[in-house]
Amino acid sequence: xxxxxxxxxxxxxxxxxxxxxxxxxxxxxxxxxxxxxxxxxxxxxxxxxxxxxxxxxxxxxxxxxxxxxxxxxxxxxxxxxxxxxxxxxxxxxxxxxxxxxxxxxxxxxxxxxxxxxxxxxxxxxxxxxxxxxxxxxxxxxxxxxxxxxxxxxxxxxxxxxxxxxxxxxxxxxxxxxxxxxxxxxxxxxxxxxxxxxxxxxxxxxxxxxxxxxxxxxxxxxxxxxxxxxxxxxxxxxxxxxxxxxxxxxxxxxxxxxxxxxxxxxxxxxxxxxxxxxxxxxxxxxxxxxxxxxxxxxxxxxxxxxxxxxxxxxxxxxxxxxxxxxxxxxxxxxxxxxxxxxxxxxxxxxxxxxxxxxxxxxxxxxxxxxxxxxxxxxxxxxxxxxxxxxxxxxxxxxxxxxxxxxxxxxxxxxxxxxxxxxxxxxxxxxxxxxxxxxxxxxxxxxxxxxxxxxxxxxxxxxxxxxxxxxxxxxxxxxxxxxxxxxxxxxxxxxxxxxxxxxxxxxxxxxxxxxxxxxxxxxxxxxxxxxxxxxxxxxxxxxxxxxxxxxxxxxxxxxxxxxxxxxxxxx
Ligand code: ATP
Ligand code: MG
Numbered sequence: 001x002x003x004x005x006x007x008x009x010x011x012x013x014x015x016x017x018x019x020x021x022x023x024x025x026x027x028x029x030x031x032x033x034x035x036x037x038x039x040x041x042x043x044x045x046x047x048x049x050x051x052x053x054x055x056x057x058x059x060x061x062x063x064x065x066x067x068x069x070x071x072x073x074x075x076x077x078x079x080x081x082x083x084x085x086x087x088x089x090x091x092x093x094x095x096x097x098x099x100x101x102x103x104x105x106x107x108x109x110x111x112x113x114x115x116x117x118x119x120x121x122x123x124x125x126x127x128x129x130x131x132x133x134x135x136x137x138x139x140x141x142x143x144x145x146x147x148x149x150x151x152x153x154x155x156x157x158x159x160x161x162x163x164x165x166x167x168x169x170x171x172x173x174x175x176x177x178x179x180x181x182x183x184x185x186x187x188x189x190x191x192x193x194x195x196x197x198x199x200x201x202x203x204x205x206x207x208x209x210x211x212x213x214x215x216x217x218x219x220x221x222x223x224x225x226x227x228x229x230x231x232x233x234x235x236x237x238x239x240x241x242x243x244x245x246x247x248x249x250x251x252x253x254x255x256x257x258x259x260x261x262x263x264x265x266x267x268x269x270x271x272x273x274x275x276x277x278x279x280x281x282x283x284x285x286x287x288x289x290x291x292x293x294x295x296x297x298x299x300x301x302x303x304x305x306x307x308x309x310x311x312x313x314x315x316x317x318x319x320x321x322x323x324x325x326x327x328x329x330x331x332x333x334x335x336x337x338x339x340x341x342x343x344x345x346x347x348x349x350x351x352x353x354x355x356x357x358x359x360x361x362x363x364x365x366x367x368x369x370x371x372x373x374x375x376x377x378x379x380x381x382x383x384x385x386x387x388x389x390x391x392x393x394x395x396x397x398x399x400x401x402x403x404x405x406x407x408x409x410x411x412x413x414x415x416x417x418x419x420x421x422x423x424x425x426x427x428x429x430x431x432x433x434x435x436x437x438x439x440x441x442x443x444x445x446x447x448x449x450x451x452x453x454x455x456x457x458x459x460x461x462x463x464x465x466x467x468x469x470x471x472x473x474x475x476x477x478x479x480x481x482x483x484x485x486x487x488x489x490x491x492x493x494x495x496x497x498x499x500x501x502x503x504x505x506x507x508x509x510x511x512x513x514x515x516x517x518x519x520x521x522x523x524x525x526x527x528x529x530x531x532x533x534x535x536x537x538x539x540x541x542x543x544x545x546x547x548x549x550x551x552x553x554x555x556x557x558x559x560x561x562x563x564x565x566x567x568x569x
Contacts, residue, residue, distance in 0.1 A: 001472065003507045007044050010519050020216040022454035023148030025463050029523045031471075038145025038153030045523065048471035048503075050156065053450050054135055056187045056468065057158045064180035066131040066160050071113045073137060077103035079112045083422045088313050094139045094153075106139035111419045111441060114161040118437070119425040125165045128427060128437070129173060133160030135446065147216070149451035150407065160442040163420070165429060170438040174206070174414055177442045181210055181410050184444065188453055189466035193406065195221050196231035198304050199413070206414030207235075210444075211406025212452035221406045222388050226399025232408075234304045237384055238392035238401060241274075246355040249370040251336070256367045260331025262297035265358055265367060273298045277357045277371070279333040281323060281343070282306065285314035290326070290343040294335055294351055294359075294379065295386055301348075302387040309346065309383050334360030335377040336368050347379035348386045407452040408445075415439040463524030464546050467566040472505040474562055475525040479513050479532035489531040489555060493540060496559050502566075521545070526569050527562050544569060 008030040017034070018024040026032045031046030042050055058068065077095075080086035086093075086105075094106040107113065114132060122128065138157045145153045160177065164170040178194065185192045192212050199207035209232055211221055222236035223229065231237070259268045266273050276297030283290055291310065293301050307315055323330060326342060335345055336359060351357065356370040371377070390403045419425070420437040429435050450469070457464040467473050474497055478490040490506060497504035505525065507516045513530075520528055530541040538555045542562070546569050553561050 001503075001505050003505055004509045006505070008523075010522055018148065020147045020150065020455065021458055022150065022216075022451040025454055025458060025522070025524075026148055026451065029463060032149065036153075038142060038151065040149065040152065040154075045471045049465070049469055050447060050450055052469045052471075053188060053446050053453075054156070054158075057184055057444055057446060058135065060180045060184045060187070061133050061158065061160060064131075064176055066133045066162075066180075068134060069132050070134050071107070071110050071117075071136065073107050073139070075105045075107050075110075075113055077105065079116055079423075080105055083112050083115075083419055085112070092140050092142065094141050107136070108138055108140045109157075109443075110134070110136070110159055111161065111415070111439075112423065115419045115423045115425050115439070118163055119420075119423055122163065122425075122437075123427055125427055125429050125435075128163055128165045129169045131160055131162040131173060131177075131440075133158060133442070147218075147451070149447040150216075151218070152447065155448065156446040158442075158444045158446055162440040162442075163425070164438040164440070165427065165435070167438055170414055170416075170440050174412060174440055177412050177440070178208065181412060181442070181444065185210055185212075185410070185449075187468055188449065189457075189468055190409075190449075190453060191456060192409070193221060193223070193230055193404075195223075195406070196235055197411065198232065198235045198308070200308060206416075208412050209406075209408050210410030210412075212409050212449070212456065213404055214407050214452060214455040215405050216455055217405035217407040219406045219408055221404045222390075222401050223404065224394035224397060224399045225402050227394060227397040229394050229396045229399075232406075233387060233403070234302070236388040236401075237395050238388045239395045239398060240350050240353070241393070243274075243353050243355070248372045248375065249356050251371060251376055252369045253361050253363075253366055254369055255365060256332075256361075257365045259365070259367070266297070269358060269367065269369065271358055271369070275354060275357045277334075277351050277354065277359045279335060279338075279360055281318040281326075281328065281333060282315045283318055283322065284310055284312045285316055286312050290318070291315075292333070292335060292338055292343050292345045293385055294345065294347045296348065296351055296354070299348065299350070299386040299389065301385055305383070305385050306346070309381060309385060328362070329364050332360040332362065332364060332366060334362055334368055334371070335379070336371060337362055338377070340380075344381070345377070345379040346381045346383065346385060347373065349382055349384050350386065352382055407448065407455065409449045409452050410442075410444040412442045413440065415441055457524075461518070462522035465524040465526055467526050467569060470503070470524065470526050472503045472523075472525055473566065474502060474504045474527045474529060475507060475520050475523075476504060476529045477507045477513070477516050477520070477531065478535075479530055481508075481510050483535070486531045486535040489535040489538070489540065490529075493529055493531065493555055493558055496555075497562075500559050500563070502559070502562065527565065529558060529562075 032040045197207040197209040220233040478486040494506040528543040
């Protein structure tokens with residue numbers, strides 16, 4: 001490709017809307033253009049990079065035995081009503097009506113559509129297992145579209161769905177997909193980590209996320225410094241801290257005027273924070289049931305764990321007026337004497353063993369001291385409902401837990417019979433008995449992965465693409481457009497790369513060399529070939545973008561040298 005003819009417009013200034021580096025660089029290098037919030041056009045350079053990520057995904061999915069299909073974006077509401085998700089998807093689902101006022105969704109994901117295909121076509125165990133995937137535009141009306149391609153409202157996803165006659169078959173395919181995904185991320189040259197993730201009500205280790213490690217990541221990953229335990233903070237667990245044995249003292253209600261916050265309780269009553277318990281009042285937004293969640297004063301309630309414990313899709317803290325209706329006063333709520341007819345007590349497993357803790361007195365300006373679980377109150381449910389903190393101990397090996405930021409770029413999930421049951425995807429087993437299929441689903445955010453790659457590969461001058469994804473691998477530049485020998489050599493070298501089918505760009509614009517270099521560094525070609533003063537001798541300068549290293553190479557060796565370097569960079 002000749003840059004003089006190529007459609008690319010780089011920007012000097014960073015557009016104000018861009019907060020993270022990938023967004024800034026994608027805009028500045030002329031790879032994408034914003035149309036509306038979370039909606040982008042891919043310009044030629046950006047599309048080329050996107051297609052390369054896509055090609056790697058396709059190759060690895062095909063190699064793993066999955067078969068590519070292409071499902072519609074437009075999906076009838078009836079199907080989503082069958083699975084129950086027409087209501088539960090809420091505002092994230094883009095909905096439209098056709099001319100007959102029939103309702104449709106713009107697919108945010110395709111479990112319903114793919115299950116509908118399979119339930120009609122497959123009736124025998126002989127046709128299972130089966131893994132179908134597609135690379136498709138998805139629509140999600142995100143609450144906060146941001147960070148450019150990282151959280152769009154229209155984005156490219158690979159989504160795969162597998163169907164099985166039994167759990168063992170699903171487990172095997174899950175492993176197969178994990179390996180395939182690992183290869184995809186490795187080939188993209190990403191530093192990533194596979195972590196345990198929330199698996200909703202299904203539980204178990206059937207949900208794993210592929211996180212690209214980057215400061216700008218929206219997710220927090222908890223990992224063990226000593227073993228390979230790693231989990232999204234949404235689901236991470238820790239060992240329950242061991243407590244000193246002590247004698248239970250007499251329950252004592254004390255005045256605590258205006259002492260509502262844990263910090264103040266600790267100070268006013270002169271107790272360690274490890275011996276305080278706070279009560280958080282939650283409501284199940286589906287059933288309206290009320291819950292009192294008890295947790296150590298220095299911990300926070302993990303709402304995802306809470307949702308899974310009570311098996312709902314949404315919870316919220318009670319409002320002041322809702323608290324008033326229950327005669328509860330914020331800051332002074334506690335389990336002793338709580339009205340368990342109206343609310344269910346859930347205790348975090350870590351508080352059960354605390355001897356003589358404080359808790360709200362259920363009366364304005366009072367707290368209980370020396371509260372003991374079992375003697376003074378009991379919880380209907382005791383479970384892990386806390387958010388793990390850095391420095392806690394690993395529940396596997398006792399090592400120290402630490403944290404890192406990650407960009408969730410892939411997700412593999414055992415769905416079990418969630419959709420096959422509600423949509424009736426059944427088959428006849430060996431004995432001719434009707435059974436519900438087991439399902440798995442697998443997704444990679446193709447566009448998000450491209451952005452994540454830039455988050456990890458950049459410097460003050462611009463993007464540093466790995467050869468596997470770079471829109472163009474080599475840029476050839478005549479140092480002086482007026483020097484005929486340099487221009488001719490550049491043409492020659494350019495054609496050599498073309499002949500070898502290596503994506504090459506010739507910067508044949510009538511511009512100063514410094515200007516060309518700036519653009520080249522911004523766009524991030526892994527290799528730059530400059531035809532300059534030694535052109536007459538057939539010698540070019542080869543510069544490696546990632547290291548800044550420059551080599552002098554004969555025009556006859558330049559292609560083979562680049563080919564060799566491509567293995568590394
Ligand atoms: P998140 O928690 O970031 O919203 P998700 O759990 O909703 O992600 P999945 O439903 O598992 O994501 O979708 C599969 C993959 O699609 C994700 O791993 C991610 O790479 C990508 N993805 C999801 N939402 C977006 C988005 N709004 N923009 C770009 N990519 C996305
Ligand atoms: Mg999401």
